[in-house]
Amino acid sequence: MPDILLDVRNLKIGATVYPPGEPPQKIEIVHGVSFTLEKGKVLGLIGESGAGKSTIGLSSMAYGRGGVRITGGEVFVNGRDILKEGAAGLRALRGQEVTYVAQSAAAAFNPAKRIMEQVIETTLMHGLATRAEAEKRAVTLFRKLGLPNPDTFGNRYPHQVSGGQLQRAMTAMALCPEPDLVVFDEPTTALDVTTQIDVLAAIKEAIHATGVAALYITHDLAVVAQVSDEIMVLRHGKTVEYGPVAQIIEAPQEDYTRALVSVHAIAHEEKKPTAEPILKIENVTARYKGTHFDVLKNVSVELHPGQTLAVVGESGSGKSTLARAITGLLPPAKGRITFAGRELSPALKDRRPDDLRELQMIYQMADVAMNPRHTVGTIIGRPLEFYFGLKGEAKRKRVQELLDEIEMGKGFIDRYPAELSGGQKQRVCIARALAAKPRLIICDEVTSALDPLVAAGILRLLLNLQQIEGVAYLFITHDLATVKSIADSIAVMYQGAVQRYGGKTDVLTPPFDDYTDLLLSSVPEMKLGWLEHVLAHRKMESAGN
Amino acid sequence: MHPILKLVAQRLSLGLLLLLAASALIFIGVELLPGDVAQSILGQSATETALRNLREELGLNEPALTRYFNWLFGALHGDLGTALTNGQDISKAIGERLGNTLFLAFWAALFSVPLAIVLGLIAVRYRNRWPDKLISGITLSTISLPEFVAGYLLMYLFTVEFRIFSPISTIYAGMSLGEKLSAIALPVMVLVLVVLAHMMRMTRAAILNVMQSAYIETAELKGLRPFVIIARHAFPNAIAPVVNVVMLNLAYLVVGVVVVEVVFVYPGMGQYLVDHVTKRDLPVVQACGLIFAAVYIGLNILADVISILANPRLRHPK
Incomplete structure (x- = not known):
């Protein structure tokens, strides 16, 4: 019997929408999704916007954005149904057992506080370590994630570092309290393609080194294929396909998954230049x-x-x-x-x-x-x-x-x-x-x-x-x-x-x-092992570093 | 030069320019008032010769521009002229009065500013629930009450019903600090009630605005307590608008407390000004105007500087 960390059963999530000119309506945006995640494994949640992937990711912290409410089902973290927890129980869960990495680290960091202060905040708040220990832990993580000058990096303010570095700092912030599960919500989507690859590699390396489990949310199947053990394809709040990464990429069963896998395949023949340019x-x-x-x-x-x-x-x-x-x-x-x-x-x-x-x-x-x-x-x-x-x-x-x-x-x-x-x-x-x-x-x-x-x-x-x-x-x-x-x-x-x-x-x-x-x-x-291959053959560092 | 020093220097020089403009406006305003200073000193029965001599003596025959620069030059050296009514040195009289006004304003600010901010934080923590509504309701009703009504109500309560304080708030040099504080307790209370709502509402609005930010969600997902989120993550980013409104209210505490001073017979600037306006003592009015303008401009510069210092992007450039 494998060690189950996260067990989501028949999860239903609702929201209140405000259509223009009409009274507010309650709608269901996730219709009964179930999955499990073992300790130390990575599950990729993939789908287009509106598929409910972020919402499902946040439900593992019993959190709903804005008017979003979890309306049914059970979410077990380490055997506890977190949907039944009170405010104090949720505070103990969030930031300690489960942490979160947002899409835009630039917006997710408080501009008024130094990075170190924010990275170690949860660790201190939950009493997991002394300040000196927490700072040491943070510096180790900065180093592991390939941030420049790891010893002094934390003294900077968020606006003083680049977007790619902030995204890594956010990963360090999530890993610092040594959680069991990290929710990565589109962590590389806002980055340049050359920066994305470095952040992706850093995240993958950090996941392996710390043995933490992760939910990796993205709309880019090629990205999620590099870091996940399993993939769940979502559409309109329902599971389309759920299986090991190799099966999803190499032998997709559903039409929608097949469309995602072959999305970049538009053939376009190059036209030759004419006499007079426009x-x-x-x-x-x-x-x-x-x-x-x-x-x-x-x-x-x-x-x-x-x-x-x-x-x-x-x-x-x-x-x-x-x-x-x-x-x-x-x-x-x-x-x-x-x-x-x-x-x-x-x-x-x-x-x-x-x-x-x-x-x-x-x-x-x-x-x-x-x-x-x-x-x-x-x-x-x-x-x-x-x-x-x-x-x-x-x-x-x-x-x-x-x-x-x-x-x-x-x-x-x-x-x-x-x-x-x-x-x-x-x-x-x-x-x-x-x-x-x-x-x-x-x-x-x-x-x-x-x-x-x-x-x-x-x-x-x-x-x-x-x-x-x-x-x-x-x-x-x-x-x-x-x-x-x-x-x-x-x-x-x-x-x-x-x-x-x-x-x-x-x-x-x-x-x-x-x-x-x-x-x-x-x-x-869209290839397994592509990330490792590229990193091994690169000639030049990316500018976002 | 550090960009902050540059910004601060810029604000300071702008403030000085503004003060110069204010002094000109005050001078022009007083100039435009009908009547003749010499006439008002000597009265209706004065002879032509006496009037002429007095005008000569007071320098009233000089062109307005010369008089303005003489006055400005004197003011820069701390000489604000002499009062017409009693021949006293204005600088000396104002110095004492200003000290009293600042004393009252200081204690009112000491209670009202922290109280307003804490109440604002609490209102955000329980937004749209009963503590928020209670705080807003009470502070808004106290601000709606005219100062003199609040003043007499408190006076009735604390000097007639419960004989705790004296109804007269006069303070003088020989009093100990304790005696002084007991004397000004009532006017301080009135002033706190008057300025509280404005600052509280602004704190609440500014923080609620910040609460929409993504980093507040980060803080929530860190499992922090709601009040910690508001105080540590939201408030530092809401300082600039809060400071501006705090400074406006501090300025009000200095320049706008005439009614309260009159109600409690407090020997401050406001009363001094009102006394001399009724006596048509124009040099005093002019001097008070200049002091008030300086206080107003000074506090607003201070607000600007604090806002600049509170911005990490300016404090720690790339």
């Missing part, structure tokens, strides 16, 4: 006002009509800054930008109306790129009215055409953004950009905030639209899997400069420079 960027150098540091260094790239140029790099590499320079939000100090055969004036206010119309943008966060008080019809209709003077029935007809084009069809025109899913919101943003009849759309991380299957749908849509409309994309992303499925040419950016540039096949064919190699090798692959 966008030509020559030796562009730019810096922000009042600084003495070039954020773009001598950047030269071309984009051909009806094609896609992917700009890839980590955060801070200058990808979005390049978009700002092209759109005129950040006038370059040096260099020339030619668009559709005419030279663009550096500053936005000097540009012609056609320059503005033919160059559109789609953003990462579709939520905040739309006015929540406007209907879909108003949002898409606005550029129609502004650029083409369409009104009334003609405008509505054109909006519906655009909605058909983005595969949303009827019944959406009078809805508000809050009534749409994440993928639908992004589709509306695409339709709004298309409404201006642009020749170039700048896509800034448009799929990064979406679940893999939804993101794949958006990519397919973009490719279809490119064929129909002949529009060119400048596709900014940190995700190389996306690049492979959509790009015709690729520019790899590093610290404001183009590191490697050319046709997709050329850029992705060895020999690589060290940075491109690091970037390419850091993309998690």
